[in-house]
Structures are given as structure tokens and as C-alpha cells.
Amino acid sequence: AEPLSGVVDRFGGVTVTLGPEDAADVGSLEVRLRASLATWRGAGRCAAWVRVPRQAYSALPTVLAQGFDWHHAKAASQAGPENPEGYALLARWLAEDEPSRIPAYANTQVGVGGLVLNREDSVLLIKERVSPSAKIHGLWKLPGGLADRGEDLGTAAAREVLEETGVHATAEGVVCIHHRHGYAHGVSDLYFTVKMRAQSVELAAQASEVMEATWMPLEEAQRSPEVMPFNRRILMLASKPVLVPHSGLHGSSIAPRPFFVYASAASLDSATGKPSGCDGA
Amino acid sequence: AEPLSGVVDRFGGVTVTLGPEDAADVGSLEVRLRASLATWRGAGRCAAWVRVPRQAYSALPTVLAQGFDWHHAKAASQAGPENPEGYALLARWLAEDEPSRIPAYANTQVGVGGLVLNREDSVLLIKERVSPSAKIHGLWKLPGGLADRGEDLGTAAAREVLEETGVHATAEGVVCIHHRHGYAHGVSDLYFTVKMRAQSVELAAQASEVMEATWMPLEEAQRSPEVMPFNRRILMLASKPVLVPHSGLHGSSIAPRPFFVYASAASLDSATGKPSGCDGA
Incomplete structure (x- = not known):
């Protein structure tokens, strides 16, 4: 059987892209894939990659049965111009005497919150329609959400603030960063609180969310029991951030989760009287 | 045909997990999936999710042909205890009169660099065996690499520094953050430079990488043409970070890429004489 033709990369791996002809005859594909693996091993290739665009999806079980596993897969809405209809990328480590050096795919989501102040030093707050837990439902919090693919932090914060509240605001800098693990599908979360200056003050809450x-006056918000405790702690950091890591526990409806916050040592100390005092609802 | 049994979530979606019996009879699965979609739409479900563990991989083409697309897929080495052999998760938005609210999967990788100082204020530097481009090959740079799944920044920096140089070091805080887009597979990159204090000084370079x-004395490293320009800029920030965003251009062998760095305004100004001066090799 004729081996599949692949492209060799600078790390010593080889990549094959399947087409509709491979998917139309999976019996022949299986034989050629076996022959290819023997050839690549003989040539000292350390890894093999198989890219499967939508037009070849029926070949997936055949490739997966030949010792390949997922690297990642993307829907049309997430894939770039190279595979506009989506694709799966499969990988197999070939150098059996060495541990796999196949790099893991991205596993972190990026969230942004806007800490928006107006000229009177009042801070912009929202109440969500759907909350992660009953305990925090109905409390005030900073507007924010997930950054889109390829979106910068300041851009994402300005977009979320405008969408959720109708307020135009300009990013000035990052107040603090939260790093947490174990979110949906096992991903980690990096959450950046962005200090922003309001360019407009009229409120138009997004009805659906x-x-x-x-x-709310900043000093009142820093103390009000109607503001989420976690957000009150962030509001105490609104002055001068200097990045020092502090660990804390973040309460949830299931179990408290440990996390790190990178923020001003001085601000945290004065806000809570203890260096690890960033826990909250 | 009997609809598949699914679990309803708090966002109004429904999730089905396939088993080996579904994969063994894909004709019947196709009929049941059609019936399920009609039932779910009638019940007002906005989204349908199909989880496919390894034992059901032969059902993938059938599900993908029914209007489902990838949410993500994970190899055994990346998946958690729920699907230890790996899985694919497919999704389809059902509410045709509304735009899809299916959340994108994580698309950011997290990198860390250790800015390790010893008692004489010398900084720890390495030369890599394989460099991203010929232009920077053979120049000194900070040790570092990608954080593992679920790993904190300080832990990742300490691990990479130890692996690459043999030096034990303790994280003190984050010096600056680089946010860049358009990496392999379209992922974004968040790179944290972690300031560290050396606990040992003996060098044992990792032979393979x-x-x-x-x-090297910090002041010498900040100016030496044998240190990567990009790293020289970071070394100018070693004093007091205050997070303010600056945009710049990061040169590469293909084309310059825009990025943001979040760091001290004062440090950047004194280092470069211009606020957006963080470009380099």
C-alpha cells in the first residue's frame, strides 16, 4: 500500500490532511495509514498528525482506531480561514522510547470585568438575571464576561460594559487578576478586572441578561452587603495595583475552590487585615 | 422512534451521552437523533449537546451529519476522570430565531517566564537548542514555558526554571503580562513574567532543550546585544510593576504582530523613552 503523503515540521513530526477521497474508501485508508506509520517510524519521525476537515469526517473512526487521539476539534464558528467548515486534528506519538512531547491544546478561558468609575467616583454595577448560585443571586456585581477569540482585554471590557449597561467606557489598566482552575470541561480561568473611566453615564440595561x-458611590459599594463579597474585595483594590500573589478560597455552591489573586500587597492588607483575605462569595 | 434520553441544564439545553450500544447501530441512532431533535424543539430547548466517549467514536460521523458541530475534543491524556479514555463534545443550537449562545471553548494558552535574581542581582538566562527563528537563535533569554493544565503561575515558573537550569527559585510576584493572538491553531497567548528569588545557584542545564x-549581572543583561531584545525590555521592568496597558509590535520571522503589555508606565518610559516601546525581536 502507498503511504499517505505528509508534511514534515521542524520538530520532527509529520502531518497528513485527509480529503473526501480518503473518507469515501475507509478500508483503503486504514491500509495506507498502517503503511504510513511503519514508513514514518522507519524515517525516525517522532509524531504523526492527521487533520480531518468536515468533508472527511466519516474517516474519523478509522483514524481513531489506529492509535490516534484528539489534539483538538473546532466548529465552523471557531475555525479560521484554512478550515472554514471546522475540523478535527488528531495526533499520535511515535517515539516509543521517549515520553510524548505533543503539546497540549489551549485550556484557559479569559474573562474580564469592568471597574468603571464616573466623575463623581461612583462605580457601575449590575444585577444578573441568571446567577451561578442562589446565594449570590440578586446582589450587585461588576459588569463583564468572556473575551472573544483574539480580543484584547481593554476591548473586551469595553464591549461587555457597553452591551450590559449601555455605558461607554475607556480602559485605563488592570486592577487585579484572578487565576482559578476546574471550570466547565476542566478548563482554567484567568479573570482580569480592568479599571475604566466612563465616557457616558446613561444606563440602558441589556434586557435578556x-x-x-x-x-453606586465607590465607598458605599466597598461596604454594602448588597454587593457580592468577592466584588467588594476587588473594589478595595481600585487605587494602585502592584502585582503580588495572594492565595485565597473562593466559595461556591459545591465546595470552596483555592485560587490566586495578583494585586497590591498594601491594598489587600488594608482592605482585609490579612494577606490571604481575598475569599468571598 | 424513541427519543434519546438527555439531561436538561439551567440554561435550557439538553445533553445526551452516547454509549457503545448507540455506536453499534448507527442507523437506529440516526432515526432516534432525528426524533429527539423534534422533541427537544417542541419542548422549547435552545441547545442540544452530544457527549461521545471513546467507546462510541464510531457514532461520530452520524452525529456530525445531523447538524451538530464540535464544541471540543480531548485526548485521554487531557481528559478528566469522567472520561478517562478521552471524548468529543458536540453541540447544536436549536432556537432558530435567536443567535447561538453556545459558549466557545477555552482558546488561550498560558506561558510563564522566570525572572530569577540571585543575591548579587545577577539574572538567570538560557540559550535554547531550538529557537522559533534563526534571528534569535543563540541569544540569551529567560527560562520558561507553558503552564500545565491546572497549574498556578508561580508553580509553573518554578517548575520550568528548575527543569531547564537546575536552579531552585521562589516566586515573588508578576512583573508584566503579554497578551498576543494568532498562535498555532489560532489560539491566543498570555505570557506572565514572574519575578523570582534564587534558592540555589548551581547550574545544570537540561541537555535536550x-x-x-x-x-549575568542584571545591569549588563539589560544592555547586552547577546540577550534577546524582547527579554531586555522585560528586564528593564524588574523594579516596581504597576499595570498599565501599552501596545507594541512583536517582530517575528513572518510578520510583526501587535500585542499589549501590562506593566509600569514609569519603567517603560524610562527604559525606552516612549510609551509603546515594548517591541523587540
């Missing part, structure tokens, strides 16, 4: 939006 | 390791 936001119950209410308001401006 | 590191050509050489050294201690």
Missing part, C-alpha cells in the same frame, strides 16, 4: 444597572 | 545556562 441584566436585571438592573446602577451607579 | 537547553544549550547553556548562565548568571
Whole structure:
């Protein structure tokens, strides 16, 4: 059987892209894939990659049965111009006397919160329609959400603030960063609180996701029991961030989760009286 | 045909997990999946999810042909205890009069660099065996690499520094953050430079990836043409970070890429004489 033709990369791996002809005759594909693996091993290739675009999806079980496993897979809405209809990328480590050096795919989501101040030093807060837990439902919190693919932090924060509250705001810098693990599908989360200056103050809450939006004096928000405890701690950091890691516990409806926050040592100390005091709801 | 039995979530979606029996009879699965979609739509479900563990991989083409697309897929080495042999998760948005609210999977990788100082204020530097481009090959750079799944920044930096140089070091805080887009497979990159204090100074370079390791006086490293320009800029920030975003261009062998760095305004200004001066090799 004729081996599949592949492209060799600078790490010593080889990549094959399947076409509709491979998917149309999976029996022949299986034989050629076996022959290819023998050839690549003989040539000292350390890894083999098989890219499967939508037009070849019926070949997936055949490739997966030949010792390949997922690297990642993307829907059309997430894939780039090379595979506009989506694709799966499969990999197999070939150098049996060495541990696999196949790099893991990205596993972190990026969230942004806007800490928006107006000229009177009031902070912009919202109440969500759907909350992660009953315990925090109905409390005020900073507007924010997930950054889109390829989106910068300041851009993402400005977009989320505008969408959720109708307020135009400009990013000035990052107040603090939260790093947490064990989110849905096992991903980690990096959450950046972005300090912003309001360019408009009129409120127009997004009806589908936001119950209410308001401006609250910063000093009141830092202390009010109607503001999520976790957000109150962030509001105490609004002055001068210097990045020092502090560990804490983040309460949830299931179990407290450990996390790190990178923020001003001085601010955290004065806000809580203890260096690891960033836990909250 | 009997609809598949699914679990309803709090966002109004429904999830089905396939078993080997579904994969063994894909004709019947196709009929049941059609019936299920009609039932779910009638019940007002906005989204359908199909989880396919390894034992059901032969059902993938059938599900993909029914209007489902990838959410993500994970190899055994990346998957958690729920699907220890790996899995694919497929999704289809059902509410045709609304835009899809299916959340994108994580698309960011996290890198860490250790800015390790010893008692004489010398900084730890390495030369890599394989460099991203010929232009920077053979230049000194900070040790570092990708964080593992679920790994904290300080832990990752300490692990990479130890692996690459043999030096034990303790994380003190984050010096600066680089945010860049358009890496392999379209992922974004968040790179944290972690300031560290050396607990040992003896060098033992990792033979497979590191050509050489050294201690260089910080002031010399900040100016030496034998240190990667990009790293020289980071070394100018070693004092007091305050997070303010600056945009710059990061040169590569293909084309310059725009990025943001979050760091001290004062440090950047004094280092470069211009606020957006963080470009380099």
C-alpha cells in the first residue's frame, strides 16, 4: 500500500490532511495509514498528525482506531480561514522510547470585568438575571464576561460594559487578576478586572441578561452587603495595583475552590487585615 | 422512534451521552437523533449537546451529519476522570430565531517566564537548542514555558526554571503580562513574567532543550546585544510593576504582530523613552 503523503515540521513530526477521497474508501485508508506509520517510524519521525476537515469526517473512526487521539476539534464558528467548515486534528506519538512531547491544546478561558468609575467616583454595577448560585443571586456585581477569540482585554471590557449597561467606557489598566482552575470541561480561568473611566453615564440595561444597572458611590459599594463579597474585595483594590500573589478560597455552591489573586500587597492588607483575605462569595 | 434520553441544564439545553450500544447501530441512532431533535424543539430547548466517549467514536460521523458541530475534543491524556479514555463534545443550537449562545471553548494558552535574581542581582538566562527563528537563535533569554493544565503561575515558573537550569527559585510576584493572538491553531497567548528569588545557584542545564545556562549581572543583561531584545525590555521592568496597558509590535520571522503589555508606565518610559516601546525581536 502507498503511504499517505505528509508534511514534515521542524520538530520532527509529520502531518497528513485527509480529503473526501480518503473518507469515501475507509478500508483503503486504514491500509495506507498502517503503511504510513511503519514508513514514518522507519524515517525516525517522532509524531504523526492527521487533520480531518468536515468533508472527511466519516474517516474519523478509522483514524481513531489506529492509535490516534484528539489534539483538538473546532466548529465552523471557531475555525479560521484554512478550515472554514471546522475540523478535527488528531495526533499520535511515535517515539516509543521517549515520553510524548505533543503539546497540549489551549485550556484557559479569559474573562474580564469592568471597574468603571464616573466623575463623581461612583462605580457601575449590575444585577444578573441568571446567577451561578442562589446565594449570590440578586446582589450587585461588576459588569463583564468572556473575551472573544483574539480580543484584547481593554476591548473586551469595553464591549461587555457597553452591551450590559449601555455605558461607554475607556480602559485605563488592570486592577487585579484572578487565576482559578476546574471550570466547565476542566478548563482554567484567568479573570482580569480592568479599571475604566466612563465616557457616558446613561444606563440602558441589556434586557435578556441584566436585571438592573446602577451607579453606586465607590465607598458605599466597598461596604454594602448588597454587593457580592468577592466584588467588594476587588473594589478595595481600585487605587494602585502592584502585582503580588495572594492565595485565597473562593466559595461556591459545591465546595470552596483555592485560587490566586495578583494585586497590591498594601491594598489587600488594608482592605482585609490579612494577606490571604481575598475569599468571598 | 424513541427519543434519546438527555439531561436538561439551567440554561435550557439538553445533553445526551452516547454509549457503545448507540455506536453499534448507527442507523437506529440516526432515526432516534432525528426524533429527539423534534422533541427537544417542541419542548422549547435552545441547545442540544452530544457527549461521545471513546467507546462510541464510531457514532461520530452520524452525529456530525445531523447538524451538530464540535464544541471540543480531548485526548485521554487531557481528559478528566469522567472520561478517562478521552471524548468529543458536540453541540447544536436549536432556537432558530435567536443567535447561538453556545459558549466557545477555552482558546488561550498560558506561558510563564522566570525572572530569577540571585543575591548579587545577577539574572538567570538560557540559550535554547531550538529557537522559533534563526534571528534569535543563540541569544540569551529567560527560562520558561507553558503552564500545565491546572497549574498556578508561580508553580509553573518554578517548575520550568528548575527543569531547564537546575536552579531552585521562589516566586515573588508578576512583573508584566503579554497578551498576543494568532498562535498555532489560532489560539491566543498570555505570557506572565514572574519575578523570582534564587534558592540555589548551581547550574545544570537540561541537555535536550537547553544549550547553556548562565548568571549575568542584571545591569549588563539589560544592555547586552547577546540577550534577546524582547527579554531586555522585560528586564528593564524588574523594579516596581504597576499595570498599565501599552501596545507594541512583536517582530517575528513572518510578520510583526501587535500585542499589549501590562506593566509600569514609569519603567517603560524610562527604559525606552516612549510609551509603546515594548517591541523587540
